[in-house]
Amino acid sequence: MSGVTDYPVLDPALAPPFPAAALPVLRNVQLRKNVAHAIDVIQAKRGKLVAEKTDWQELRTAAAAIKDETLENLGGYLEQFEERCTAAGGHVHWAADAAEARRIILEILREAGTNEVIKIKTMTAAEIQLNPFLEAAGVRAYETDLAEIILQLGRGEPSHIVVPALHVNRAQVREIFARTMGLPDLSDDPKGLTEAARNYLRQKFLEVPTAISGANFLVAETGGVAIVESEGNGRMCLTLPRTMITLAGIEKVVPRFQDLEVMLQLLARSATGERMNPYTSLWTGVVPGDGPQNFHVVLLDNGRSSILGRKTERQTLRCIRCAACMNTCPVYRQTGGHAYGSVYPGPIGAILTPQLEQLRHAQSLPFASSLCGACYEVCPVKINIPEILIDLRARVTDQERHTVGKFFDPLYVGLRVANVIFSQAWLFHFAQWAGRIGAKLVTRRDGWIHALPSVGAKWTQTRDLRGLPKQTFHEWWRERKTAGRQVGGSASQRVGDAVGGRETK
Amino acid sequence: MSGSMRASLFITCYNDTLYPETGRAVVRLLERLGVEVEFRAGQTCCGQMHANTGFRGEAFSQAKRLVRLYADAEAVVVPSSSCVAMMRDQYPGLFEELGNEALRKDFRALLPRVWELSEFLIDKLGVEDVGAYFPHRVTYHASCHGLRALRLGDRPFRLLNKVRGLELVPLKNLDRCCGFGGTFSVKNGDVSSAMLTVKLEDVLATGAEFCTALDNSCLMHLGGAMHREYAPMKTIHMAQILASTQEKPAEVVG
Numbered sequence: 001m002s003g004v005t006d007y008p009v010l011d012p013a014l015a016p017p018f019p020a021a022a023l024p025v026l027r028n029v030q031l032r033k034n035v036a037h038a039i040d041v042i043q044a045k046r047g048k049l050v051a052e053k054t055d056w057q058e059l060r061t062a063a064a065a066i067k068d069e070t071l072e073n074l075g076g077y078l079e080q081f082e083e084r085c086t087a088a089g090g091h092v093h094w095a096a097d098a099a100e101a102r103r104i105i106l107e108i109l110r111e112a113g114t115n116e117v118i119k120i121k122t123m124t125a126a127e128i129q130l131n132p133f134l135e136a137a138g139v140r141a142y143e144t145d146l147a148e149i150i151l152q153l154g155r156g157e158p159s160h161i162v163v164p165a166l167h168v169n170r171a172q173v174r175e176i177f178a179r180t181m182g183l184p185d186l187s188d189d190p191k192g193l194t195e196a197a198r199n200y201l202r203q204k205f206l207e208v209p210t211a212i213s214g215a216n217f218l219v220a221e222t223g224g225v226a227i228v229e230s231e232g233n234g235r236m237c238l239t240l241p242r243t244m245i246t247l248a249g250i251e252k253v254v255p256r257f258q259d260l261e262v263m264l265q266l267l268a269r270s271a272t273g274e275r276m277n278p279y280t281s282l283w284t285g286v287v288p289g290d291g292p293q294n295f296h297v298v299l300l301d302n303g304r305s306s307i308l309g310r311k312t313e314r315q316t317l318r319c320i321r322c323a324a325c326m327n328t329c330p331v332y333r334q335t336g337g338h339a340y341g342s343v344y345p346g347p348i349g350a351i352l353t354p355q356l357e358q359l360r361h362a363q364s365l366p367f368a369s370s371l372c373g374a375c376y377e378v379c380p381v382k383i384n385i386p387e388i389l390i391d392l393r394a395r396v397t398d399q400e401r402h403t404v405g406k407f408f409d410p411l412y413v414g415l416r417v418a419n420v421i422f423s424q425a426w427l428f429h430f431a432q433w434a435g436r437i438g439a440k441l442v443t444r445r446d447g448w449i450h451a452l453p454s455v456g457a458k459w460t461q462t463r464d465l466r467g468l469p470k471q472t473f474h475e476w477w478r479e480r481k482t483a484g485r486q487v488g489g490s491a492s493q494r495v496g497d498a499v500g501g502r503e504t505k
Numbered sequence: 506m507s508g509s510m511r512a513s514l515f516i517t518c519y520n521d522t523l524y525p526e527t528g529r530a531v532v533r534l535l536e537r538l539g540v541e542v543e544f545r546a547g548q549t550c551c552g553q554m555h556a557n558t559g560f561r562g563e564a565f566s567q568a569k570r571l572v573r574l575y576a577d578a579e580a581v582v583v584p585s586s587s588c589v590a591m592m593r594d595q596y597p598g599l600f601e602e603l604g605n606e607a608l609r610k611d612f613r614a615l616l617p618r619v620w621e622l623s624e625f626l627i628d629k630l631g632v633e634d635v636g637a638y639f640p641h642r643v644t645y646h647a648s649c650h651g652l653r654a655l656r657l658g659d660r661p662f663r664l665l666n667k668v669r670g671l672e673l674v675p676l677k678n679l680d681r682c683c684g685f686g687g688t689f690s691v692k693n694g695d696v697s698s699a700m701l702t703v704k705l706e707d708v709l710a711t712g713a714e715f716c717t718a719l720d721n722s723c724l725m726h727l728g729g730a731m732h733r734e735y736a737p738m739k740t741i742h743m744a745q746i747l748a749s750t751q752e753k754p755a756e757v758v759g
Contacts, residue, residue: 019693019694022696026695026699330681331693334696334700366559368696370649370682370684370700371557371686372653372682373649374653374682376653390556390559393557393559394559394560395559398559415558415563416563418550419555419560419563419567422550423566425546425547425549428518450733456691458690458692458694459694459729461694461698462694462701462729462730462733463732465729466725466758468522469523471525472521473527476529477532477544
């Protein structure tokens with residue numbers, strides 16, 4: 001998909017590995033400040049509202065169960081959705097991959113006889129790189145979500161799935177609006193900025209006859225679609241146009257209308273720290289004389305069904321895209337979203353993207369985590385992200401370890417050697433002895449190592465390492481035992497203490 | 506508290522090699538509390554480093570070794586939360602996938618007898634006041650594995666609060682990772698360092714003399730940066746604080 005636009009698109013196939021992609025962000029002090037400030041605000045709101053729910057853990061368990069039940073019989077629920085949606089006057093399309101979904105959407109737009117479309121914020125459309133595709137096909141897509149407008153006008157990329165322009169601050173928004181809307185005198189107060197966006201949007205809402213949305217939930221029982229939003233632009237897109245296209249990942253379906261009771265409570269609190277979203281829209285098929293009269297749902301697989309077969313990884317498809325995991329992630333806090341090279345950043349992106357790519361791309365993402373577990377703690381559908389990260393690491397390693405590049409990679413060599421060493425205590429003890437001699441070469445007079453070679457250099461770029469002690473623990477223990485026997489009886493402690501004290505610098 | 510309690514110390518590979526003073530402190534502490542400590546010389550590693558780097562087969566062989574080594578142990582005490590978390594969270598999956606029924610049975614029998622140090626003191630021995638004396642300003646860093654995998658909760662604080670002379674300074678953003686993450690610290694060295702910088706700001710802002718934890722891995726990370734930056738603070742494993750008495754103060758190395 002590259003080449004059709006003049007701006008970069010988040011594409012896992014083209015993205016550099018995470019450690020390299022993170023570098024420019026780590027150097028960008030302003031961006032890191034923007035990210036940390038924004039997620040602190042959301043996190044604080046979330047924390048307060050989660051704390052007031054006495055049944056939060058029960059809700060999480062219920063949501064996980066609903067999603068698991070759905071995934072257990074996904075095909076059945078999707079067919080039920082198709083049947084009910086069609087009965088209500090909608091058209092349901094099945095897209096195996098991004099290319100098919102793009103083609104279906106373009107055909108619908110062509111049939112509607114339009115070369116313009118307004119869009120409700122949808123990360124799924126970003127996943128299939130819909131905008132650059134439509135642009136190349138001569139269709140102009142207008143984003144209507146404030147954050148998406150900022151990115152579209154500023155030629156930027158989303159760095160967060162709920163707040164896509166999280167990395168952009170107010171002054172930067174003013175600059176983008178002033179430049180692209182021809183408003184040199186625009187101030188940077190929130191009122192002025194939203195006013196500018198409103199004027200820009202109102203015209204589009206009234207003129208453009210087609211709209212594209214994503215979906216937060218598809219309800220199998222009713223054939224209905226639900227979206228939640230904060231600004232009301234989505235509501236405009238759902239009422240004014242004549243043709244409406246909803247693009248939804250196949251995992252978005254829930255069995256019953258009643259399930260929304262659980263899901264909506266969790267989603268609003270987790271995503272934006274609100275008891276309820278300002279706008280929750282639900283619609284089913286077509287209502288004569290009210291809203292779009294031509295309604296299409298495109299069900300997107302694009303790698304999702306390949307995740308179903310693996311028990312641990314299947315949890316990934318429970319995700320309701322609340323972004324709580326990235327808001328709490330200490331890695332995301334430092335790198336923001338772009339380093340993940342995908343529209344799905346943060347911990348969920350680190351497991352979702354490589355799986356959607358079926359491990360052909362984004363192999364560095366499962367390693368982009370310190371496995372601190374904060375994401376699992378907040379996940380409203382209890383996805384054990386660390387567990388899946390570790391599973392994916394094993395799959396990536398299995399794939400890579402015998403390639404020439406990785407076979408001789410110092411870290412891989414080190415891990416193979418370490419495995420041999422750990423297989424026998426005497427080998428381990430020998431390695432400790434050898435290590436102690438080797439360490440002498442790099443230990444400074446202060447007793448610390450300030451520079452290590454090879455992989456170790458990545459450690460010593462910012463941290464020292466205390467030099468190896470003169471005696472390992474097991475050596476001390478052995479000495480203490482021997483001494484204890486010589487003294488006689490069990491009173492070995494005295495001797496042990498004396499031995500232990502000696503190496504204290 | 507029974508005087509006949511026996512505990513086998515699993516020191517862990519990196520503590521054995523890099524932080525023997527922590528092991529000595531565990532021995533001293535437990536013996537003072539009347540526990541008979543044994544140490545099995547055959548021990549090496551729990552397999553965490555391999556498991557977390559994607560070397561599943563290797564991790565399995567180390568895990569198998571460990572389970573066999575301690576099959577008949579009365580209690581296994583580990584002064585490292587992340588190694589205990591490895592056993593609780595990852596061994597079941599490894600043995601399910603790669604092990605046989607006999608191994609799974611041995612593991613199921615062993616697991617309830619594996620204790621992280623603070624769990625052993627509070628839950629098994631039922632002591633909070635271990636008779637320690639450590640007259641210093643100390644801040645406690647909750648390692649991610651201790652906090653979220655083992656759910657140690659207030660155990661570390663209950664132990665530290667009973668240490669005579671110790672002034673405990675609360676740490677801001679207690680639940681935030683220090684950025685170590687094992688091989689993450691070198692595979693993603695730059696991101697890890699950025700996380701460390703943020704954590705260190707909070708740790709140093711406490712103005713404590715010591716930063717303590719139940720994991721020497723986090724302390725190696727934090728301490729490494731403290732030393733690099735000439736920070737007026739040292740790291741010390743909690744076992745050393747708890748072992749410390751007026752007659753024999755803690756060994757402070759480095």
